[in-house]
Amino acid sequence: xxxxxxxxxxxVIDPANNRDEINDLWITDGVITSPLPxxxxxxxxxxxxxxxxxxxxxxxxxxxxxQSHKETISSATRAAAAGGFTSLVAMPNTTPTAxxxxxxxxxxxxxxxxxxxxxxxxxxxxKGIKGEELAPYGSLINAGVVALTDDGHCIQNHELMRRAVxxxxxxxxxxxxxxxxxxVVGDGIMHEGEWSLRLGIPGWPRAGEELIVARNIMLAELCxxxxxxxxISSGGSxxxxxxxxxxGVKISGEVCPHHIALTDAELAAFDSNFKMNPPLRAxxxxxxxxxxxxxxxxxxxxxxxxxxxxxxxxxxxxxxxxGITGLETEFxxxxxxxxxxxxxxxxxxxxxxxxSEPASLLKLNRxxxxxxxxxxxxxxxxxxxxxxxxxxxxSLSKNTPFHGHTWRGRAVRTLVAGDTIWCxx
Amino acid sequence: xxTWNKKDLVGLDALTAEEITHLLDTxxxxxxxxxxxxxxxxxxxxxxxxxxxxxxxxxxxxSFEIAAMRLSADVVNITATASSLQKGxxxxxxxxxxxxxxxxxxxxxxxxxxxxxxxxxxxxSSIINAGDGAxxxxxxxxxxxxxxxxKFGRIEGLNVAIIGDILFSRVARSNIFGLxxxxxxxxxxxPSTLVPKRFEKLGVKVRHHIDDILESADVVNLLRIQHxxxxxxxFPGLGEYxxxxxxxxxxxxxxxxxCLIMHPGPINRGVEIDSDVADSSQSVILDQVTNGIxxxxxxxxxxxxGAGIPA
Numbered sequence: 001x002x003x004x005x006x007x008x009x010x011x012v013i014d015p016a017n018n019r020d021e022i023n024d025l026w027i028t029d030g031v032i033t034s035p036l037p038x039x040x041x042x043x044x045x046x047x048x049x050x051x052x053x054x055x056x057x058x059x060x061x062x063x064x065x066x067q068s069h070k071e072t073i074s075s076a077t078r079a080a081a082a083g084g085f086t087s088l089v090a091m092p093n094t095t096p097t098a099x100x101x102x103x104x105x106x107x108x109x110x111x112x113x114x115x116x117x118x119x120x121x122x123x124x125x126x127k128g129i130k131g132e133e134l135a136p137y138g139s140l141i142n143a144g145v146v147a148l149t150d151d152g153h154c155i156q157n158h159e160l161m162r163r164a165v166x167x168x169x170x171x172x173x174x175x176x177x178x179x180x181x182x183x184v185v186g187d188g189i190m191h192e193g194e195w196s197l198r199l200g201i202p203g204w205p206r207a208g209e210e211l212i213v214a215r216n217i218m219l220a221e222l223c224x225x226x227x228x229x230x231x232i233s234s235g236g237s238x239x240x241x242x243x244x245x246x247x248g249v250k251i252s253g254e255v256c257p258h259h260i261a262l263t264d265a266e267l268a269a270f271d272s273n274f275k276m277n278p279p280l281r282a283x284x285x286x287x288x289x290x291x292x293x294x295x296x297x298x299x300x301x302x303x304x305x306x307x308x309x310x311x312x313x314x315x316x317x318x319x320x321x322x323g324i325t326g327l328e329t330e331f332x333x334x335x336x337x338x339x340x341x342x343x344x345x346x347x348x349x350x351x352x353x354x355x356s357e358p359a360s361l362l363k364l365n366r367x368x369x370x371x372x373x374x375x376x377x378x379x380x381x382x383x384x385x386x387x388x389x390x391x392x393x394x395s396l397s398k399n400t401p402f403h404g405h406t407w408r409g410r411a412v413r414t415l416v417a418g419d420t421i422w423c424x425x
Numbered sequence: 426x427x428t429w430n431k432k433d434l435v436g437l438d439a440l441t442a443e444e445i446t447h448l449l450d451t452x453x454x455x456x457x458x459x460x461x462x463x464x465x466x467x468x469x470x471x472x473x474x475x476x477x478x479x480x481x482x483x484x485x486x487x488s489f490e491i492a493a494m495r496l497s498a499d500v501v502n503i504t505a506t507a508s509s510l511q512k513g514x515x516x517x518x519x520x521x522x523x524x525x526x527x528x529x530x531x532x533x534x535x536x537x538x539x540x541x542x543x544x545x546x547x548x549x550s551s552i553i554n555a556g557d558g559a560x561x562x563x564x565x566x567x568x569x570x571x572x573x574x575x576k577f578g579r580i581e582g583l584n585v586a587i588i589g590d591i592l593f594s595r596v597a598r599s600n601i602f603g604l605x606x607x608x609x610x611x612x613x614x615x616p617s618t619l620v621p622k623r624f625e626k627l628g629v630k631v632r633h634h635i636d637d638i639l640e641s642a643d644v645v646n647l648l649r650i651q652h653x654x655x656x657x658x659x660f661p662g663l664g665e666y667x668x669x670x671x672x673x674x675x676x677x678x679x680x681x682x683x684c685l686i687m688h689p690g691p692i693n694r695g696v697e698i699d700s701d702v703a704d705s706s707q708s709v710i711l712d713q714v715t716n717g718i719x720x721x722x723x724x725x726x727x728x729x730x731g732a733g734i735p736a
Contacts, residue, residue, distance in 0.1 A: 194626040198438065200538040200559030200598055270539025315515055316537035318558070 004028050004039050005418055010046025010379065014053060015352035016359070016368035025051050027375040030417035034371060044420075046379055049412065050347065053355040053367050054086025054117075054376025055331060058176075059151070059230060059254065059302035061323070062088070062119070065106060066095025071307040071396045073107070074114040076327065078394040079305075081422035083328040084411025086376035087118040087366050089358075092129065093152040099124035099135040101143035108144060116421045117414075118376070120146045120364060125164050125175065131155040134164055141171045146362045149176035151230060152277075154212060156182055162219050169225040174362055176228040179212035179237070180278065189318055191264040191281045199267060201317065204279050206234035213237040217244040217251050226250035228361060231304050233259045233278035235288030242297040252361060254300040255293060257333035258324060260286050262401060272313045272320035273401045276306065290337070293353070294344040300361065301353045303330040307397030325400045329388055331380075333402070335409035339382075347382060379413035386410050429727045433545040433552040436561035437603040445603055449571050451723035452716070458495055459718055468730050469498035472529040477520075478555070479505045479535040484690060484714070485555050485565070489532050492721035496730075498530070516540065517547060524548050530729045533557070551728040559593045565689050566599025568720040570607065572713050573644055576685055581608030586638045588614040588670060589648030589697055590659075591624065596689045597648060601629055612638050615670055618659045635670050639679040646687040647672055647697045663696055670697070677702040685709050 007025040014020075026033045026040075057080065063071035080088055090107065092098030098107065104121050111119035123140035127133050129150045137148060148168055154177060155161040161177075168175050185208035190196050192203025209232070216227040217240060232238060232253040241253045258276060263283055266274040274280060292298040306323025313320050331354065338344045345353075359367030366376055390403040412424040428443045437445060458466055474493045476486050486502065493500045503523075510519055516535070523531055530551045533541050538558035545552040556562040574580055585604055591597040591613050604611050611629040613620045614637075622631050632638055638645075650666060660666055667673070672686070677699065680686075686698070686708045694700040703710060 194623060197592075197621070197624055198598070198627060200557075200561070200595060202559075270542045311515070314517060316535070316543060317539045318537045 001041070002029055003418065004036055004041045005044065006040035006042070007044045007046050007051055007377065007379075010049045010051035012051045012369065013348050013351050014369040015348050016053070016356040017370060019369070020348050025369060025377065027377070027418040030375050030419070032369050032371055032373045032375050044379075044413070048381070050351075050380035050382055052351045052378045052380055053369050054378050054414065054416065055084045055354040055411070056087040056089070056358045056364065056367050057085050057302050057305070057327065057330070058089040058300060058358045058362060059256070060088045060090055060305045060327065061093065061307065062090045062107075063307060064094060064110060065103065069309050072114070073110050073119065075394060075396045076305070076307070077115040077117045077119070078422070079325070079327040080117050081414045082394050084331050084378040084380065084414055085117060085327060086378065086414060086416045087120060087364065089120045089122060089146065089362065091151040092122050092124040092149065097124050097129045098122065099127050099129065101136070101139040104140060104143035104145055117416055118366065120362070122147045122149050122151070122176065124148070125150045125155060126160070129153045131157065131160065134167060137168055137171055137173060141173060145173070146364065147174040147176050147228075149178070149230070151176065151178045154178045154180045154182070158215055158219070161215070162222060165219055165223045165225050165227060169223060174226055174228055176230050177212065177216055178230050179209045179216065181208045181211045184208040184211060187318070189275060190267050190279045193264055193282055195264045195267060199270070201267065206236050206281065206285070209234045209278055210236040210240060213240050217241075217249055220251045221249050224250070226252070229253040231256045231259070231278060232289065232298060233281050233285065235285040238288045238292035238297055242292065242295070245297060252300065253292070253298045254302050255289055255298050256302060256304045257326060257330045258401065260289050260337055261333050266401065270317045271401070272315070272317055273324060273399050275317060275320055275322055276304070276324050277322035290342060290344050293338060299353065299357045301330070301334050302358075303327055307395055308399050309397060310399070313399045323399070325393070325395050325397055327395065328393055329400065329402050332386070332407040332410045335382065336407035340408045375415060375418040377415040378411050380409065381412045382409045384408070384410055384412070432728055433541070434563050434724050434728055435541040435545050435552065435554045437563045437566050437599045437606070438561065440606070442606045445567070445570070445606060448567055448720070448723050448727060449574060451727055452567070452571050452719040455722040455726070456716070456719035458722070459715070464495050465497055466495065467497045468726050469493065469496035472498045472729060473527060474498045474500050474530040474532065474725065475523050475528040476500065476502045476532045477523065477534070478503065479510060479516075479533070480556065481505075482534050482556070485534065488714070488717045489553075489555060489721050492718050492725060495718065496722055496725060498725070516543065520544050520548055524550050530725060553724060553728065556595050559595050559598070561599045561602075562595040563599045564717065564721050564724055565596045566603045567724070568713055568717040569600055569646060569687060569689065570603050571716050571720050572687065572709055573685065575716070576709065577643065580604065583609045583643040584612065584641050585609045585644040585646065586612045586614055586642045587646045587648065588635060588672070590619045590650055591615055591648070592619045592621065593651060594648050600646060601627060605629070614638055616660050616666070635676065639676055640681065642680060642684050644685045644687060645672065645680065646689075648689065649691065649693060650697055667696060672698045672702055674699050674702060677705065677707075680707065682707075687713060690714070
């Protein structure tokens, strides 16, 4: 017998099809279908809720293989489900690094057994993420990677980066880059500004990001091939991207919630839960990033979910690893700031930044409610205020700066291939 | 004397003007103890102080040790090489062990900014910052301010120039925070790589020509140029540094006769300060060392002692 689910009376928002209407959504055996009135085997009442394509996070550290004390594929995907996410793109800086078909296969097999959401893999740009020699893109794409990145690291040799982009072009594989000039950043930990001077913490200047964003713009032009700049933190990077995109350069950028929710002043208590890479910056950067999201310069939102064990984070600020968790909080933070408080974008655009835009960049068969598409669906309550309690987090790690924060709007139910994998209790 | 209710001293940025003045006044009362034949009061008798130095230091550690002894505390010195940090124990665990040994006071010197803040939030013991990376060195700041106040009778309105490597200096930061709170005019002088203009956001002036400040200064505080911390890109070499920023005899002659010459030590004779100038009558470099004991006694006593000052 067919399994037919009818999601009733929700506001169906599907940016890929320019759809925004109060209607029912029908799912048959895990696929979006036409209405089959009277045939439904189950009904979900979505009155007052948004019915959106399942959210996609293209920047997540699953920590498996090799770092399962921080997170596992099982725990990360449960946290993702609780944040409204149905698809994750895994970064390759695992142990061993995801620079071979064998490691990609291992991750995919483990995901097939333990993940409750879809896992897409990236492969490393260089062997061992060392920035020295190209990884085998041909076998990586055969193993199923959707993009290439050395995330957490950045190829410093511009010639090698040029060849990486050029070689990836042959496979039509997008290249994503963590933009950091090592010489300029040095041992920098926090935004270089008034607060780094006051606290005596080594500075990580905006130029350390902007130089590589500029490099990537030039190489994208030279190779006529796309480069996606990860976790943009600096207002200067937004201006560079805007100018390049206006000329048709194949360059794009993504934003993490902490970079528009918090500033470098948060480091005053030397709490490593405010230490991530790139660092929190100044209010003027927040303004520039929000403007960039509003005018279409920045097209993708993501978390850079980077779990670390408490004992690893609870050390001296310069010894602590970079990174914070984010899967369960990101959608609410962005909704609260961009849609509710600042009114920089509307709700359909917010959903596009999490669905049709990332799906289009990485050519994923996800992020839409088109007929025949996999029935990944997120139900959202846009008027609900809630307070985040990190002790209730599904992630193995609790390294978040957002404990106790209250936002408006959250996912309340997550479906993957038609099955409810999480529902707000 | 009721303005102090803190168990820790992590920095001067976190203190009010009243709290800083309280420590200076308490130090004044303690200074007499060091002038006596019997240099000891029972104020911290029965208390255990651990000098926990994860970064090497002789003068600061010795000064704390003498201060603690004059207050009758029992003192244990731990250095990084002898400590478990070498064996992979975290700072938090090592410190929890010190607390379990019932250390009442932990004096911490550490290369990480914020390391004293980190311990102060996690331990019941009093944490005294003896230098945390480039962040703060509050007892050095206090003893510098104490020495200035002793000579001028006030801090408010004085023109204090701090000269040298400010960017990497915890001494400079503690001086800046303390002096500004007490109403001094602070000017930072040095190469633009080590004294970026952005420091003005803290409320100080920034100058790159030492000759601009000589006549107007009431105090010049010369910081050591730390060869070991600096890579070559910050300035071309010591010769150029001396020619641009060294307190040479010629420059010292342009100082007001009442201007104090200070240095937190150890001094590089012939680099940031001319050898004769360091020994001149305007130099209070050794007074700073003496005052350091009184200031540290005041800090230890205020954070871990009882009420009132013992006679």
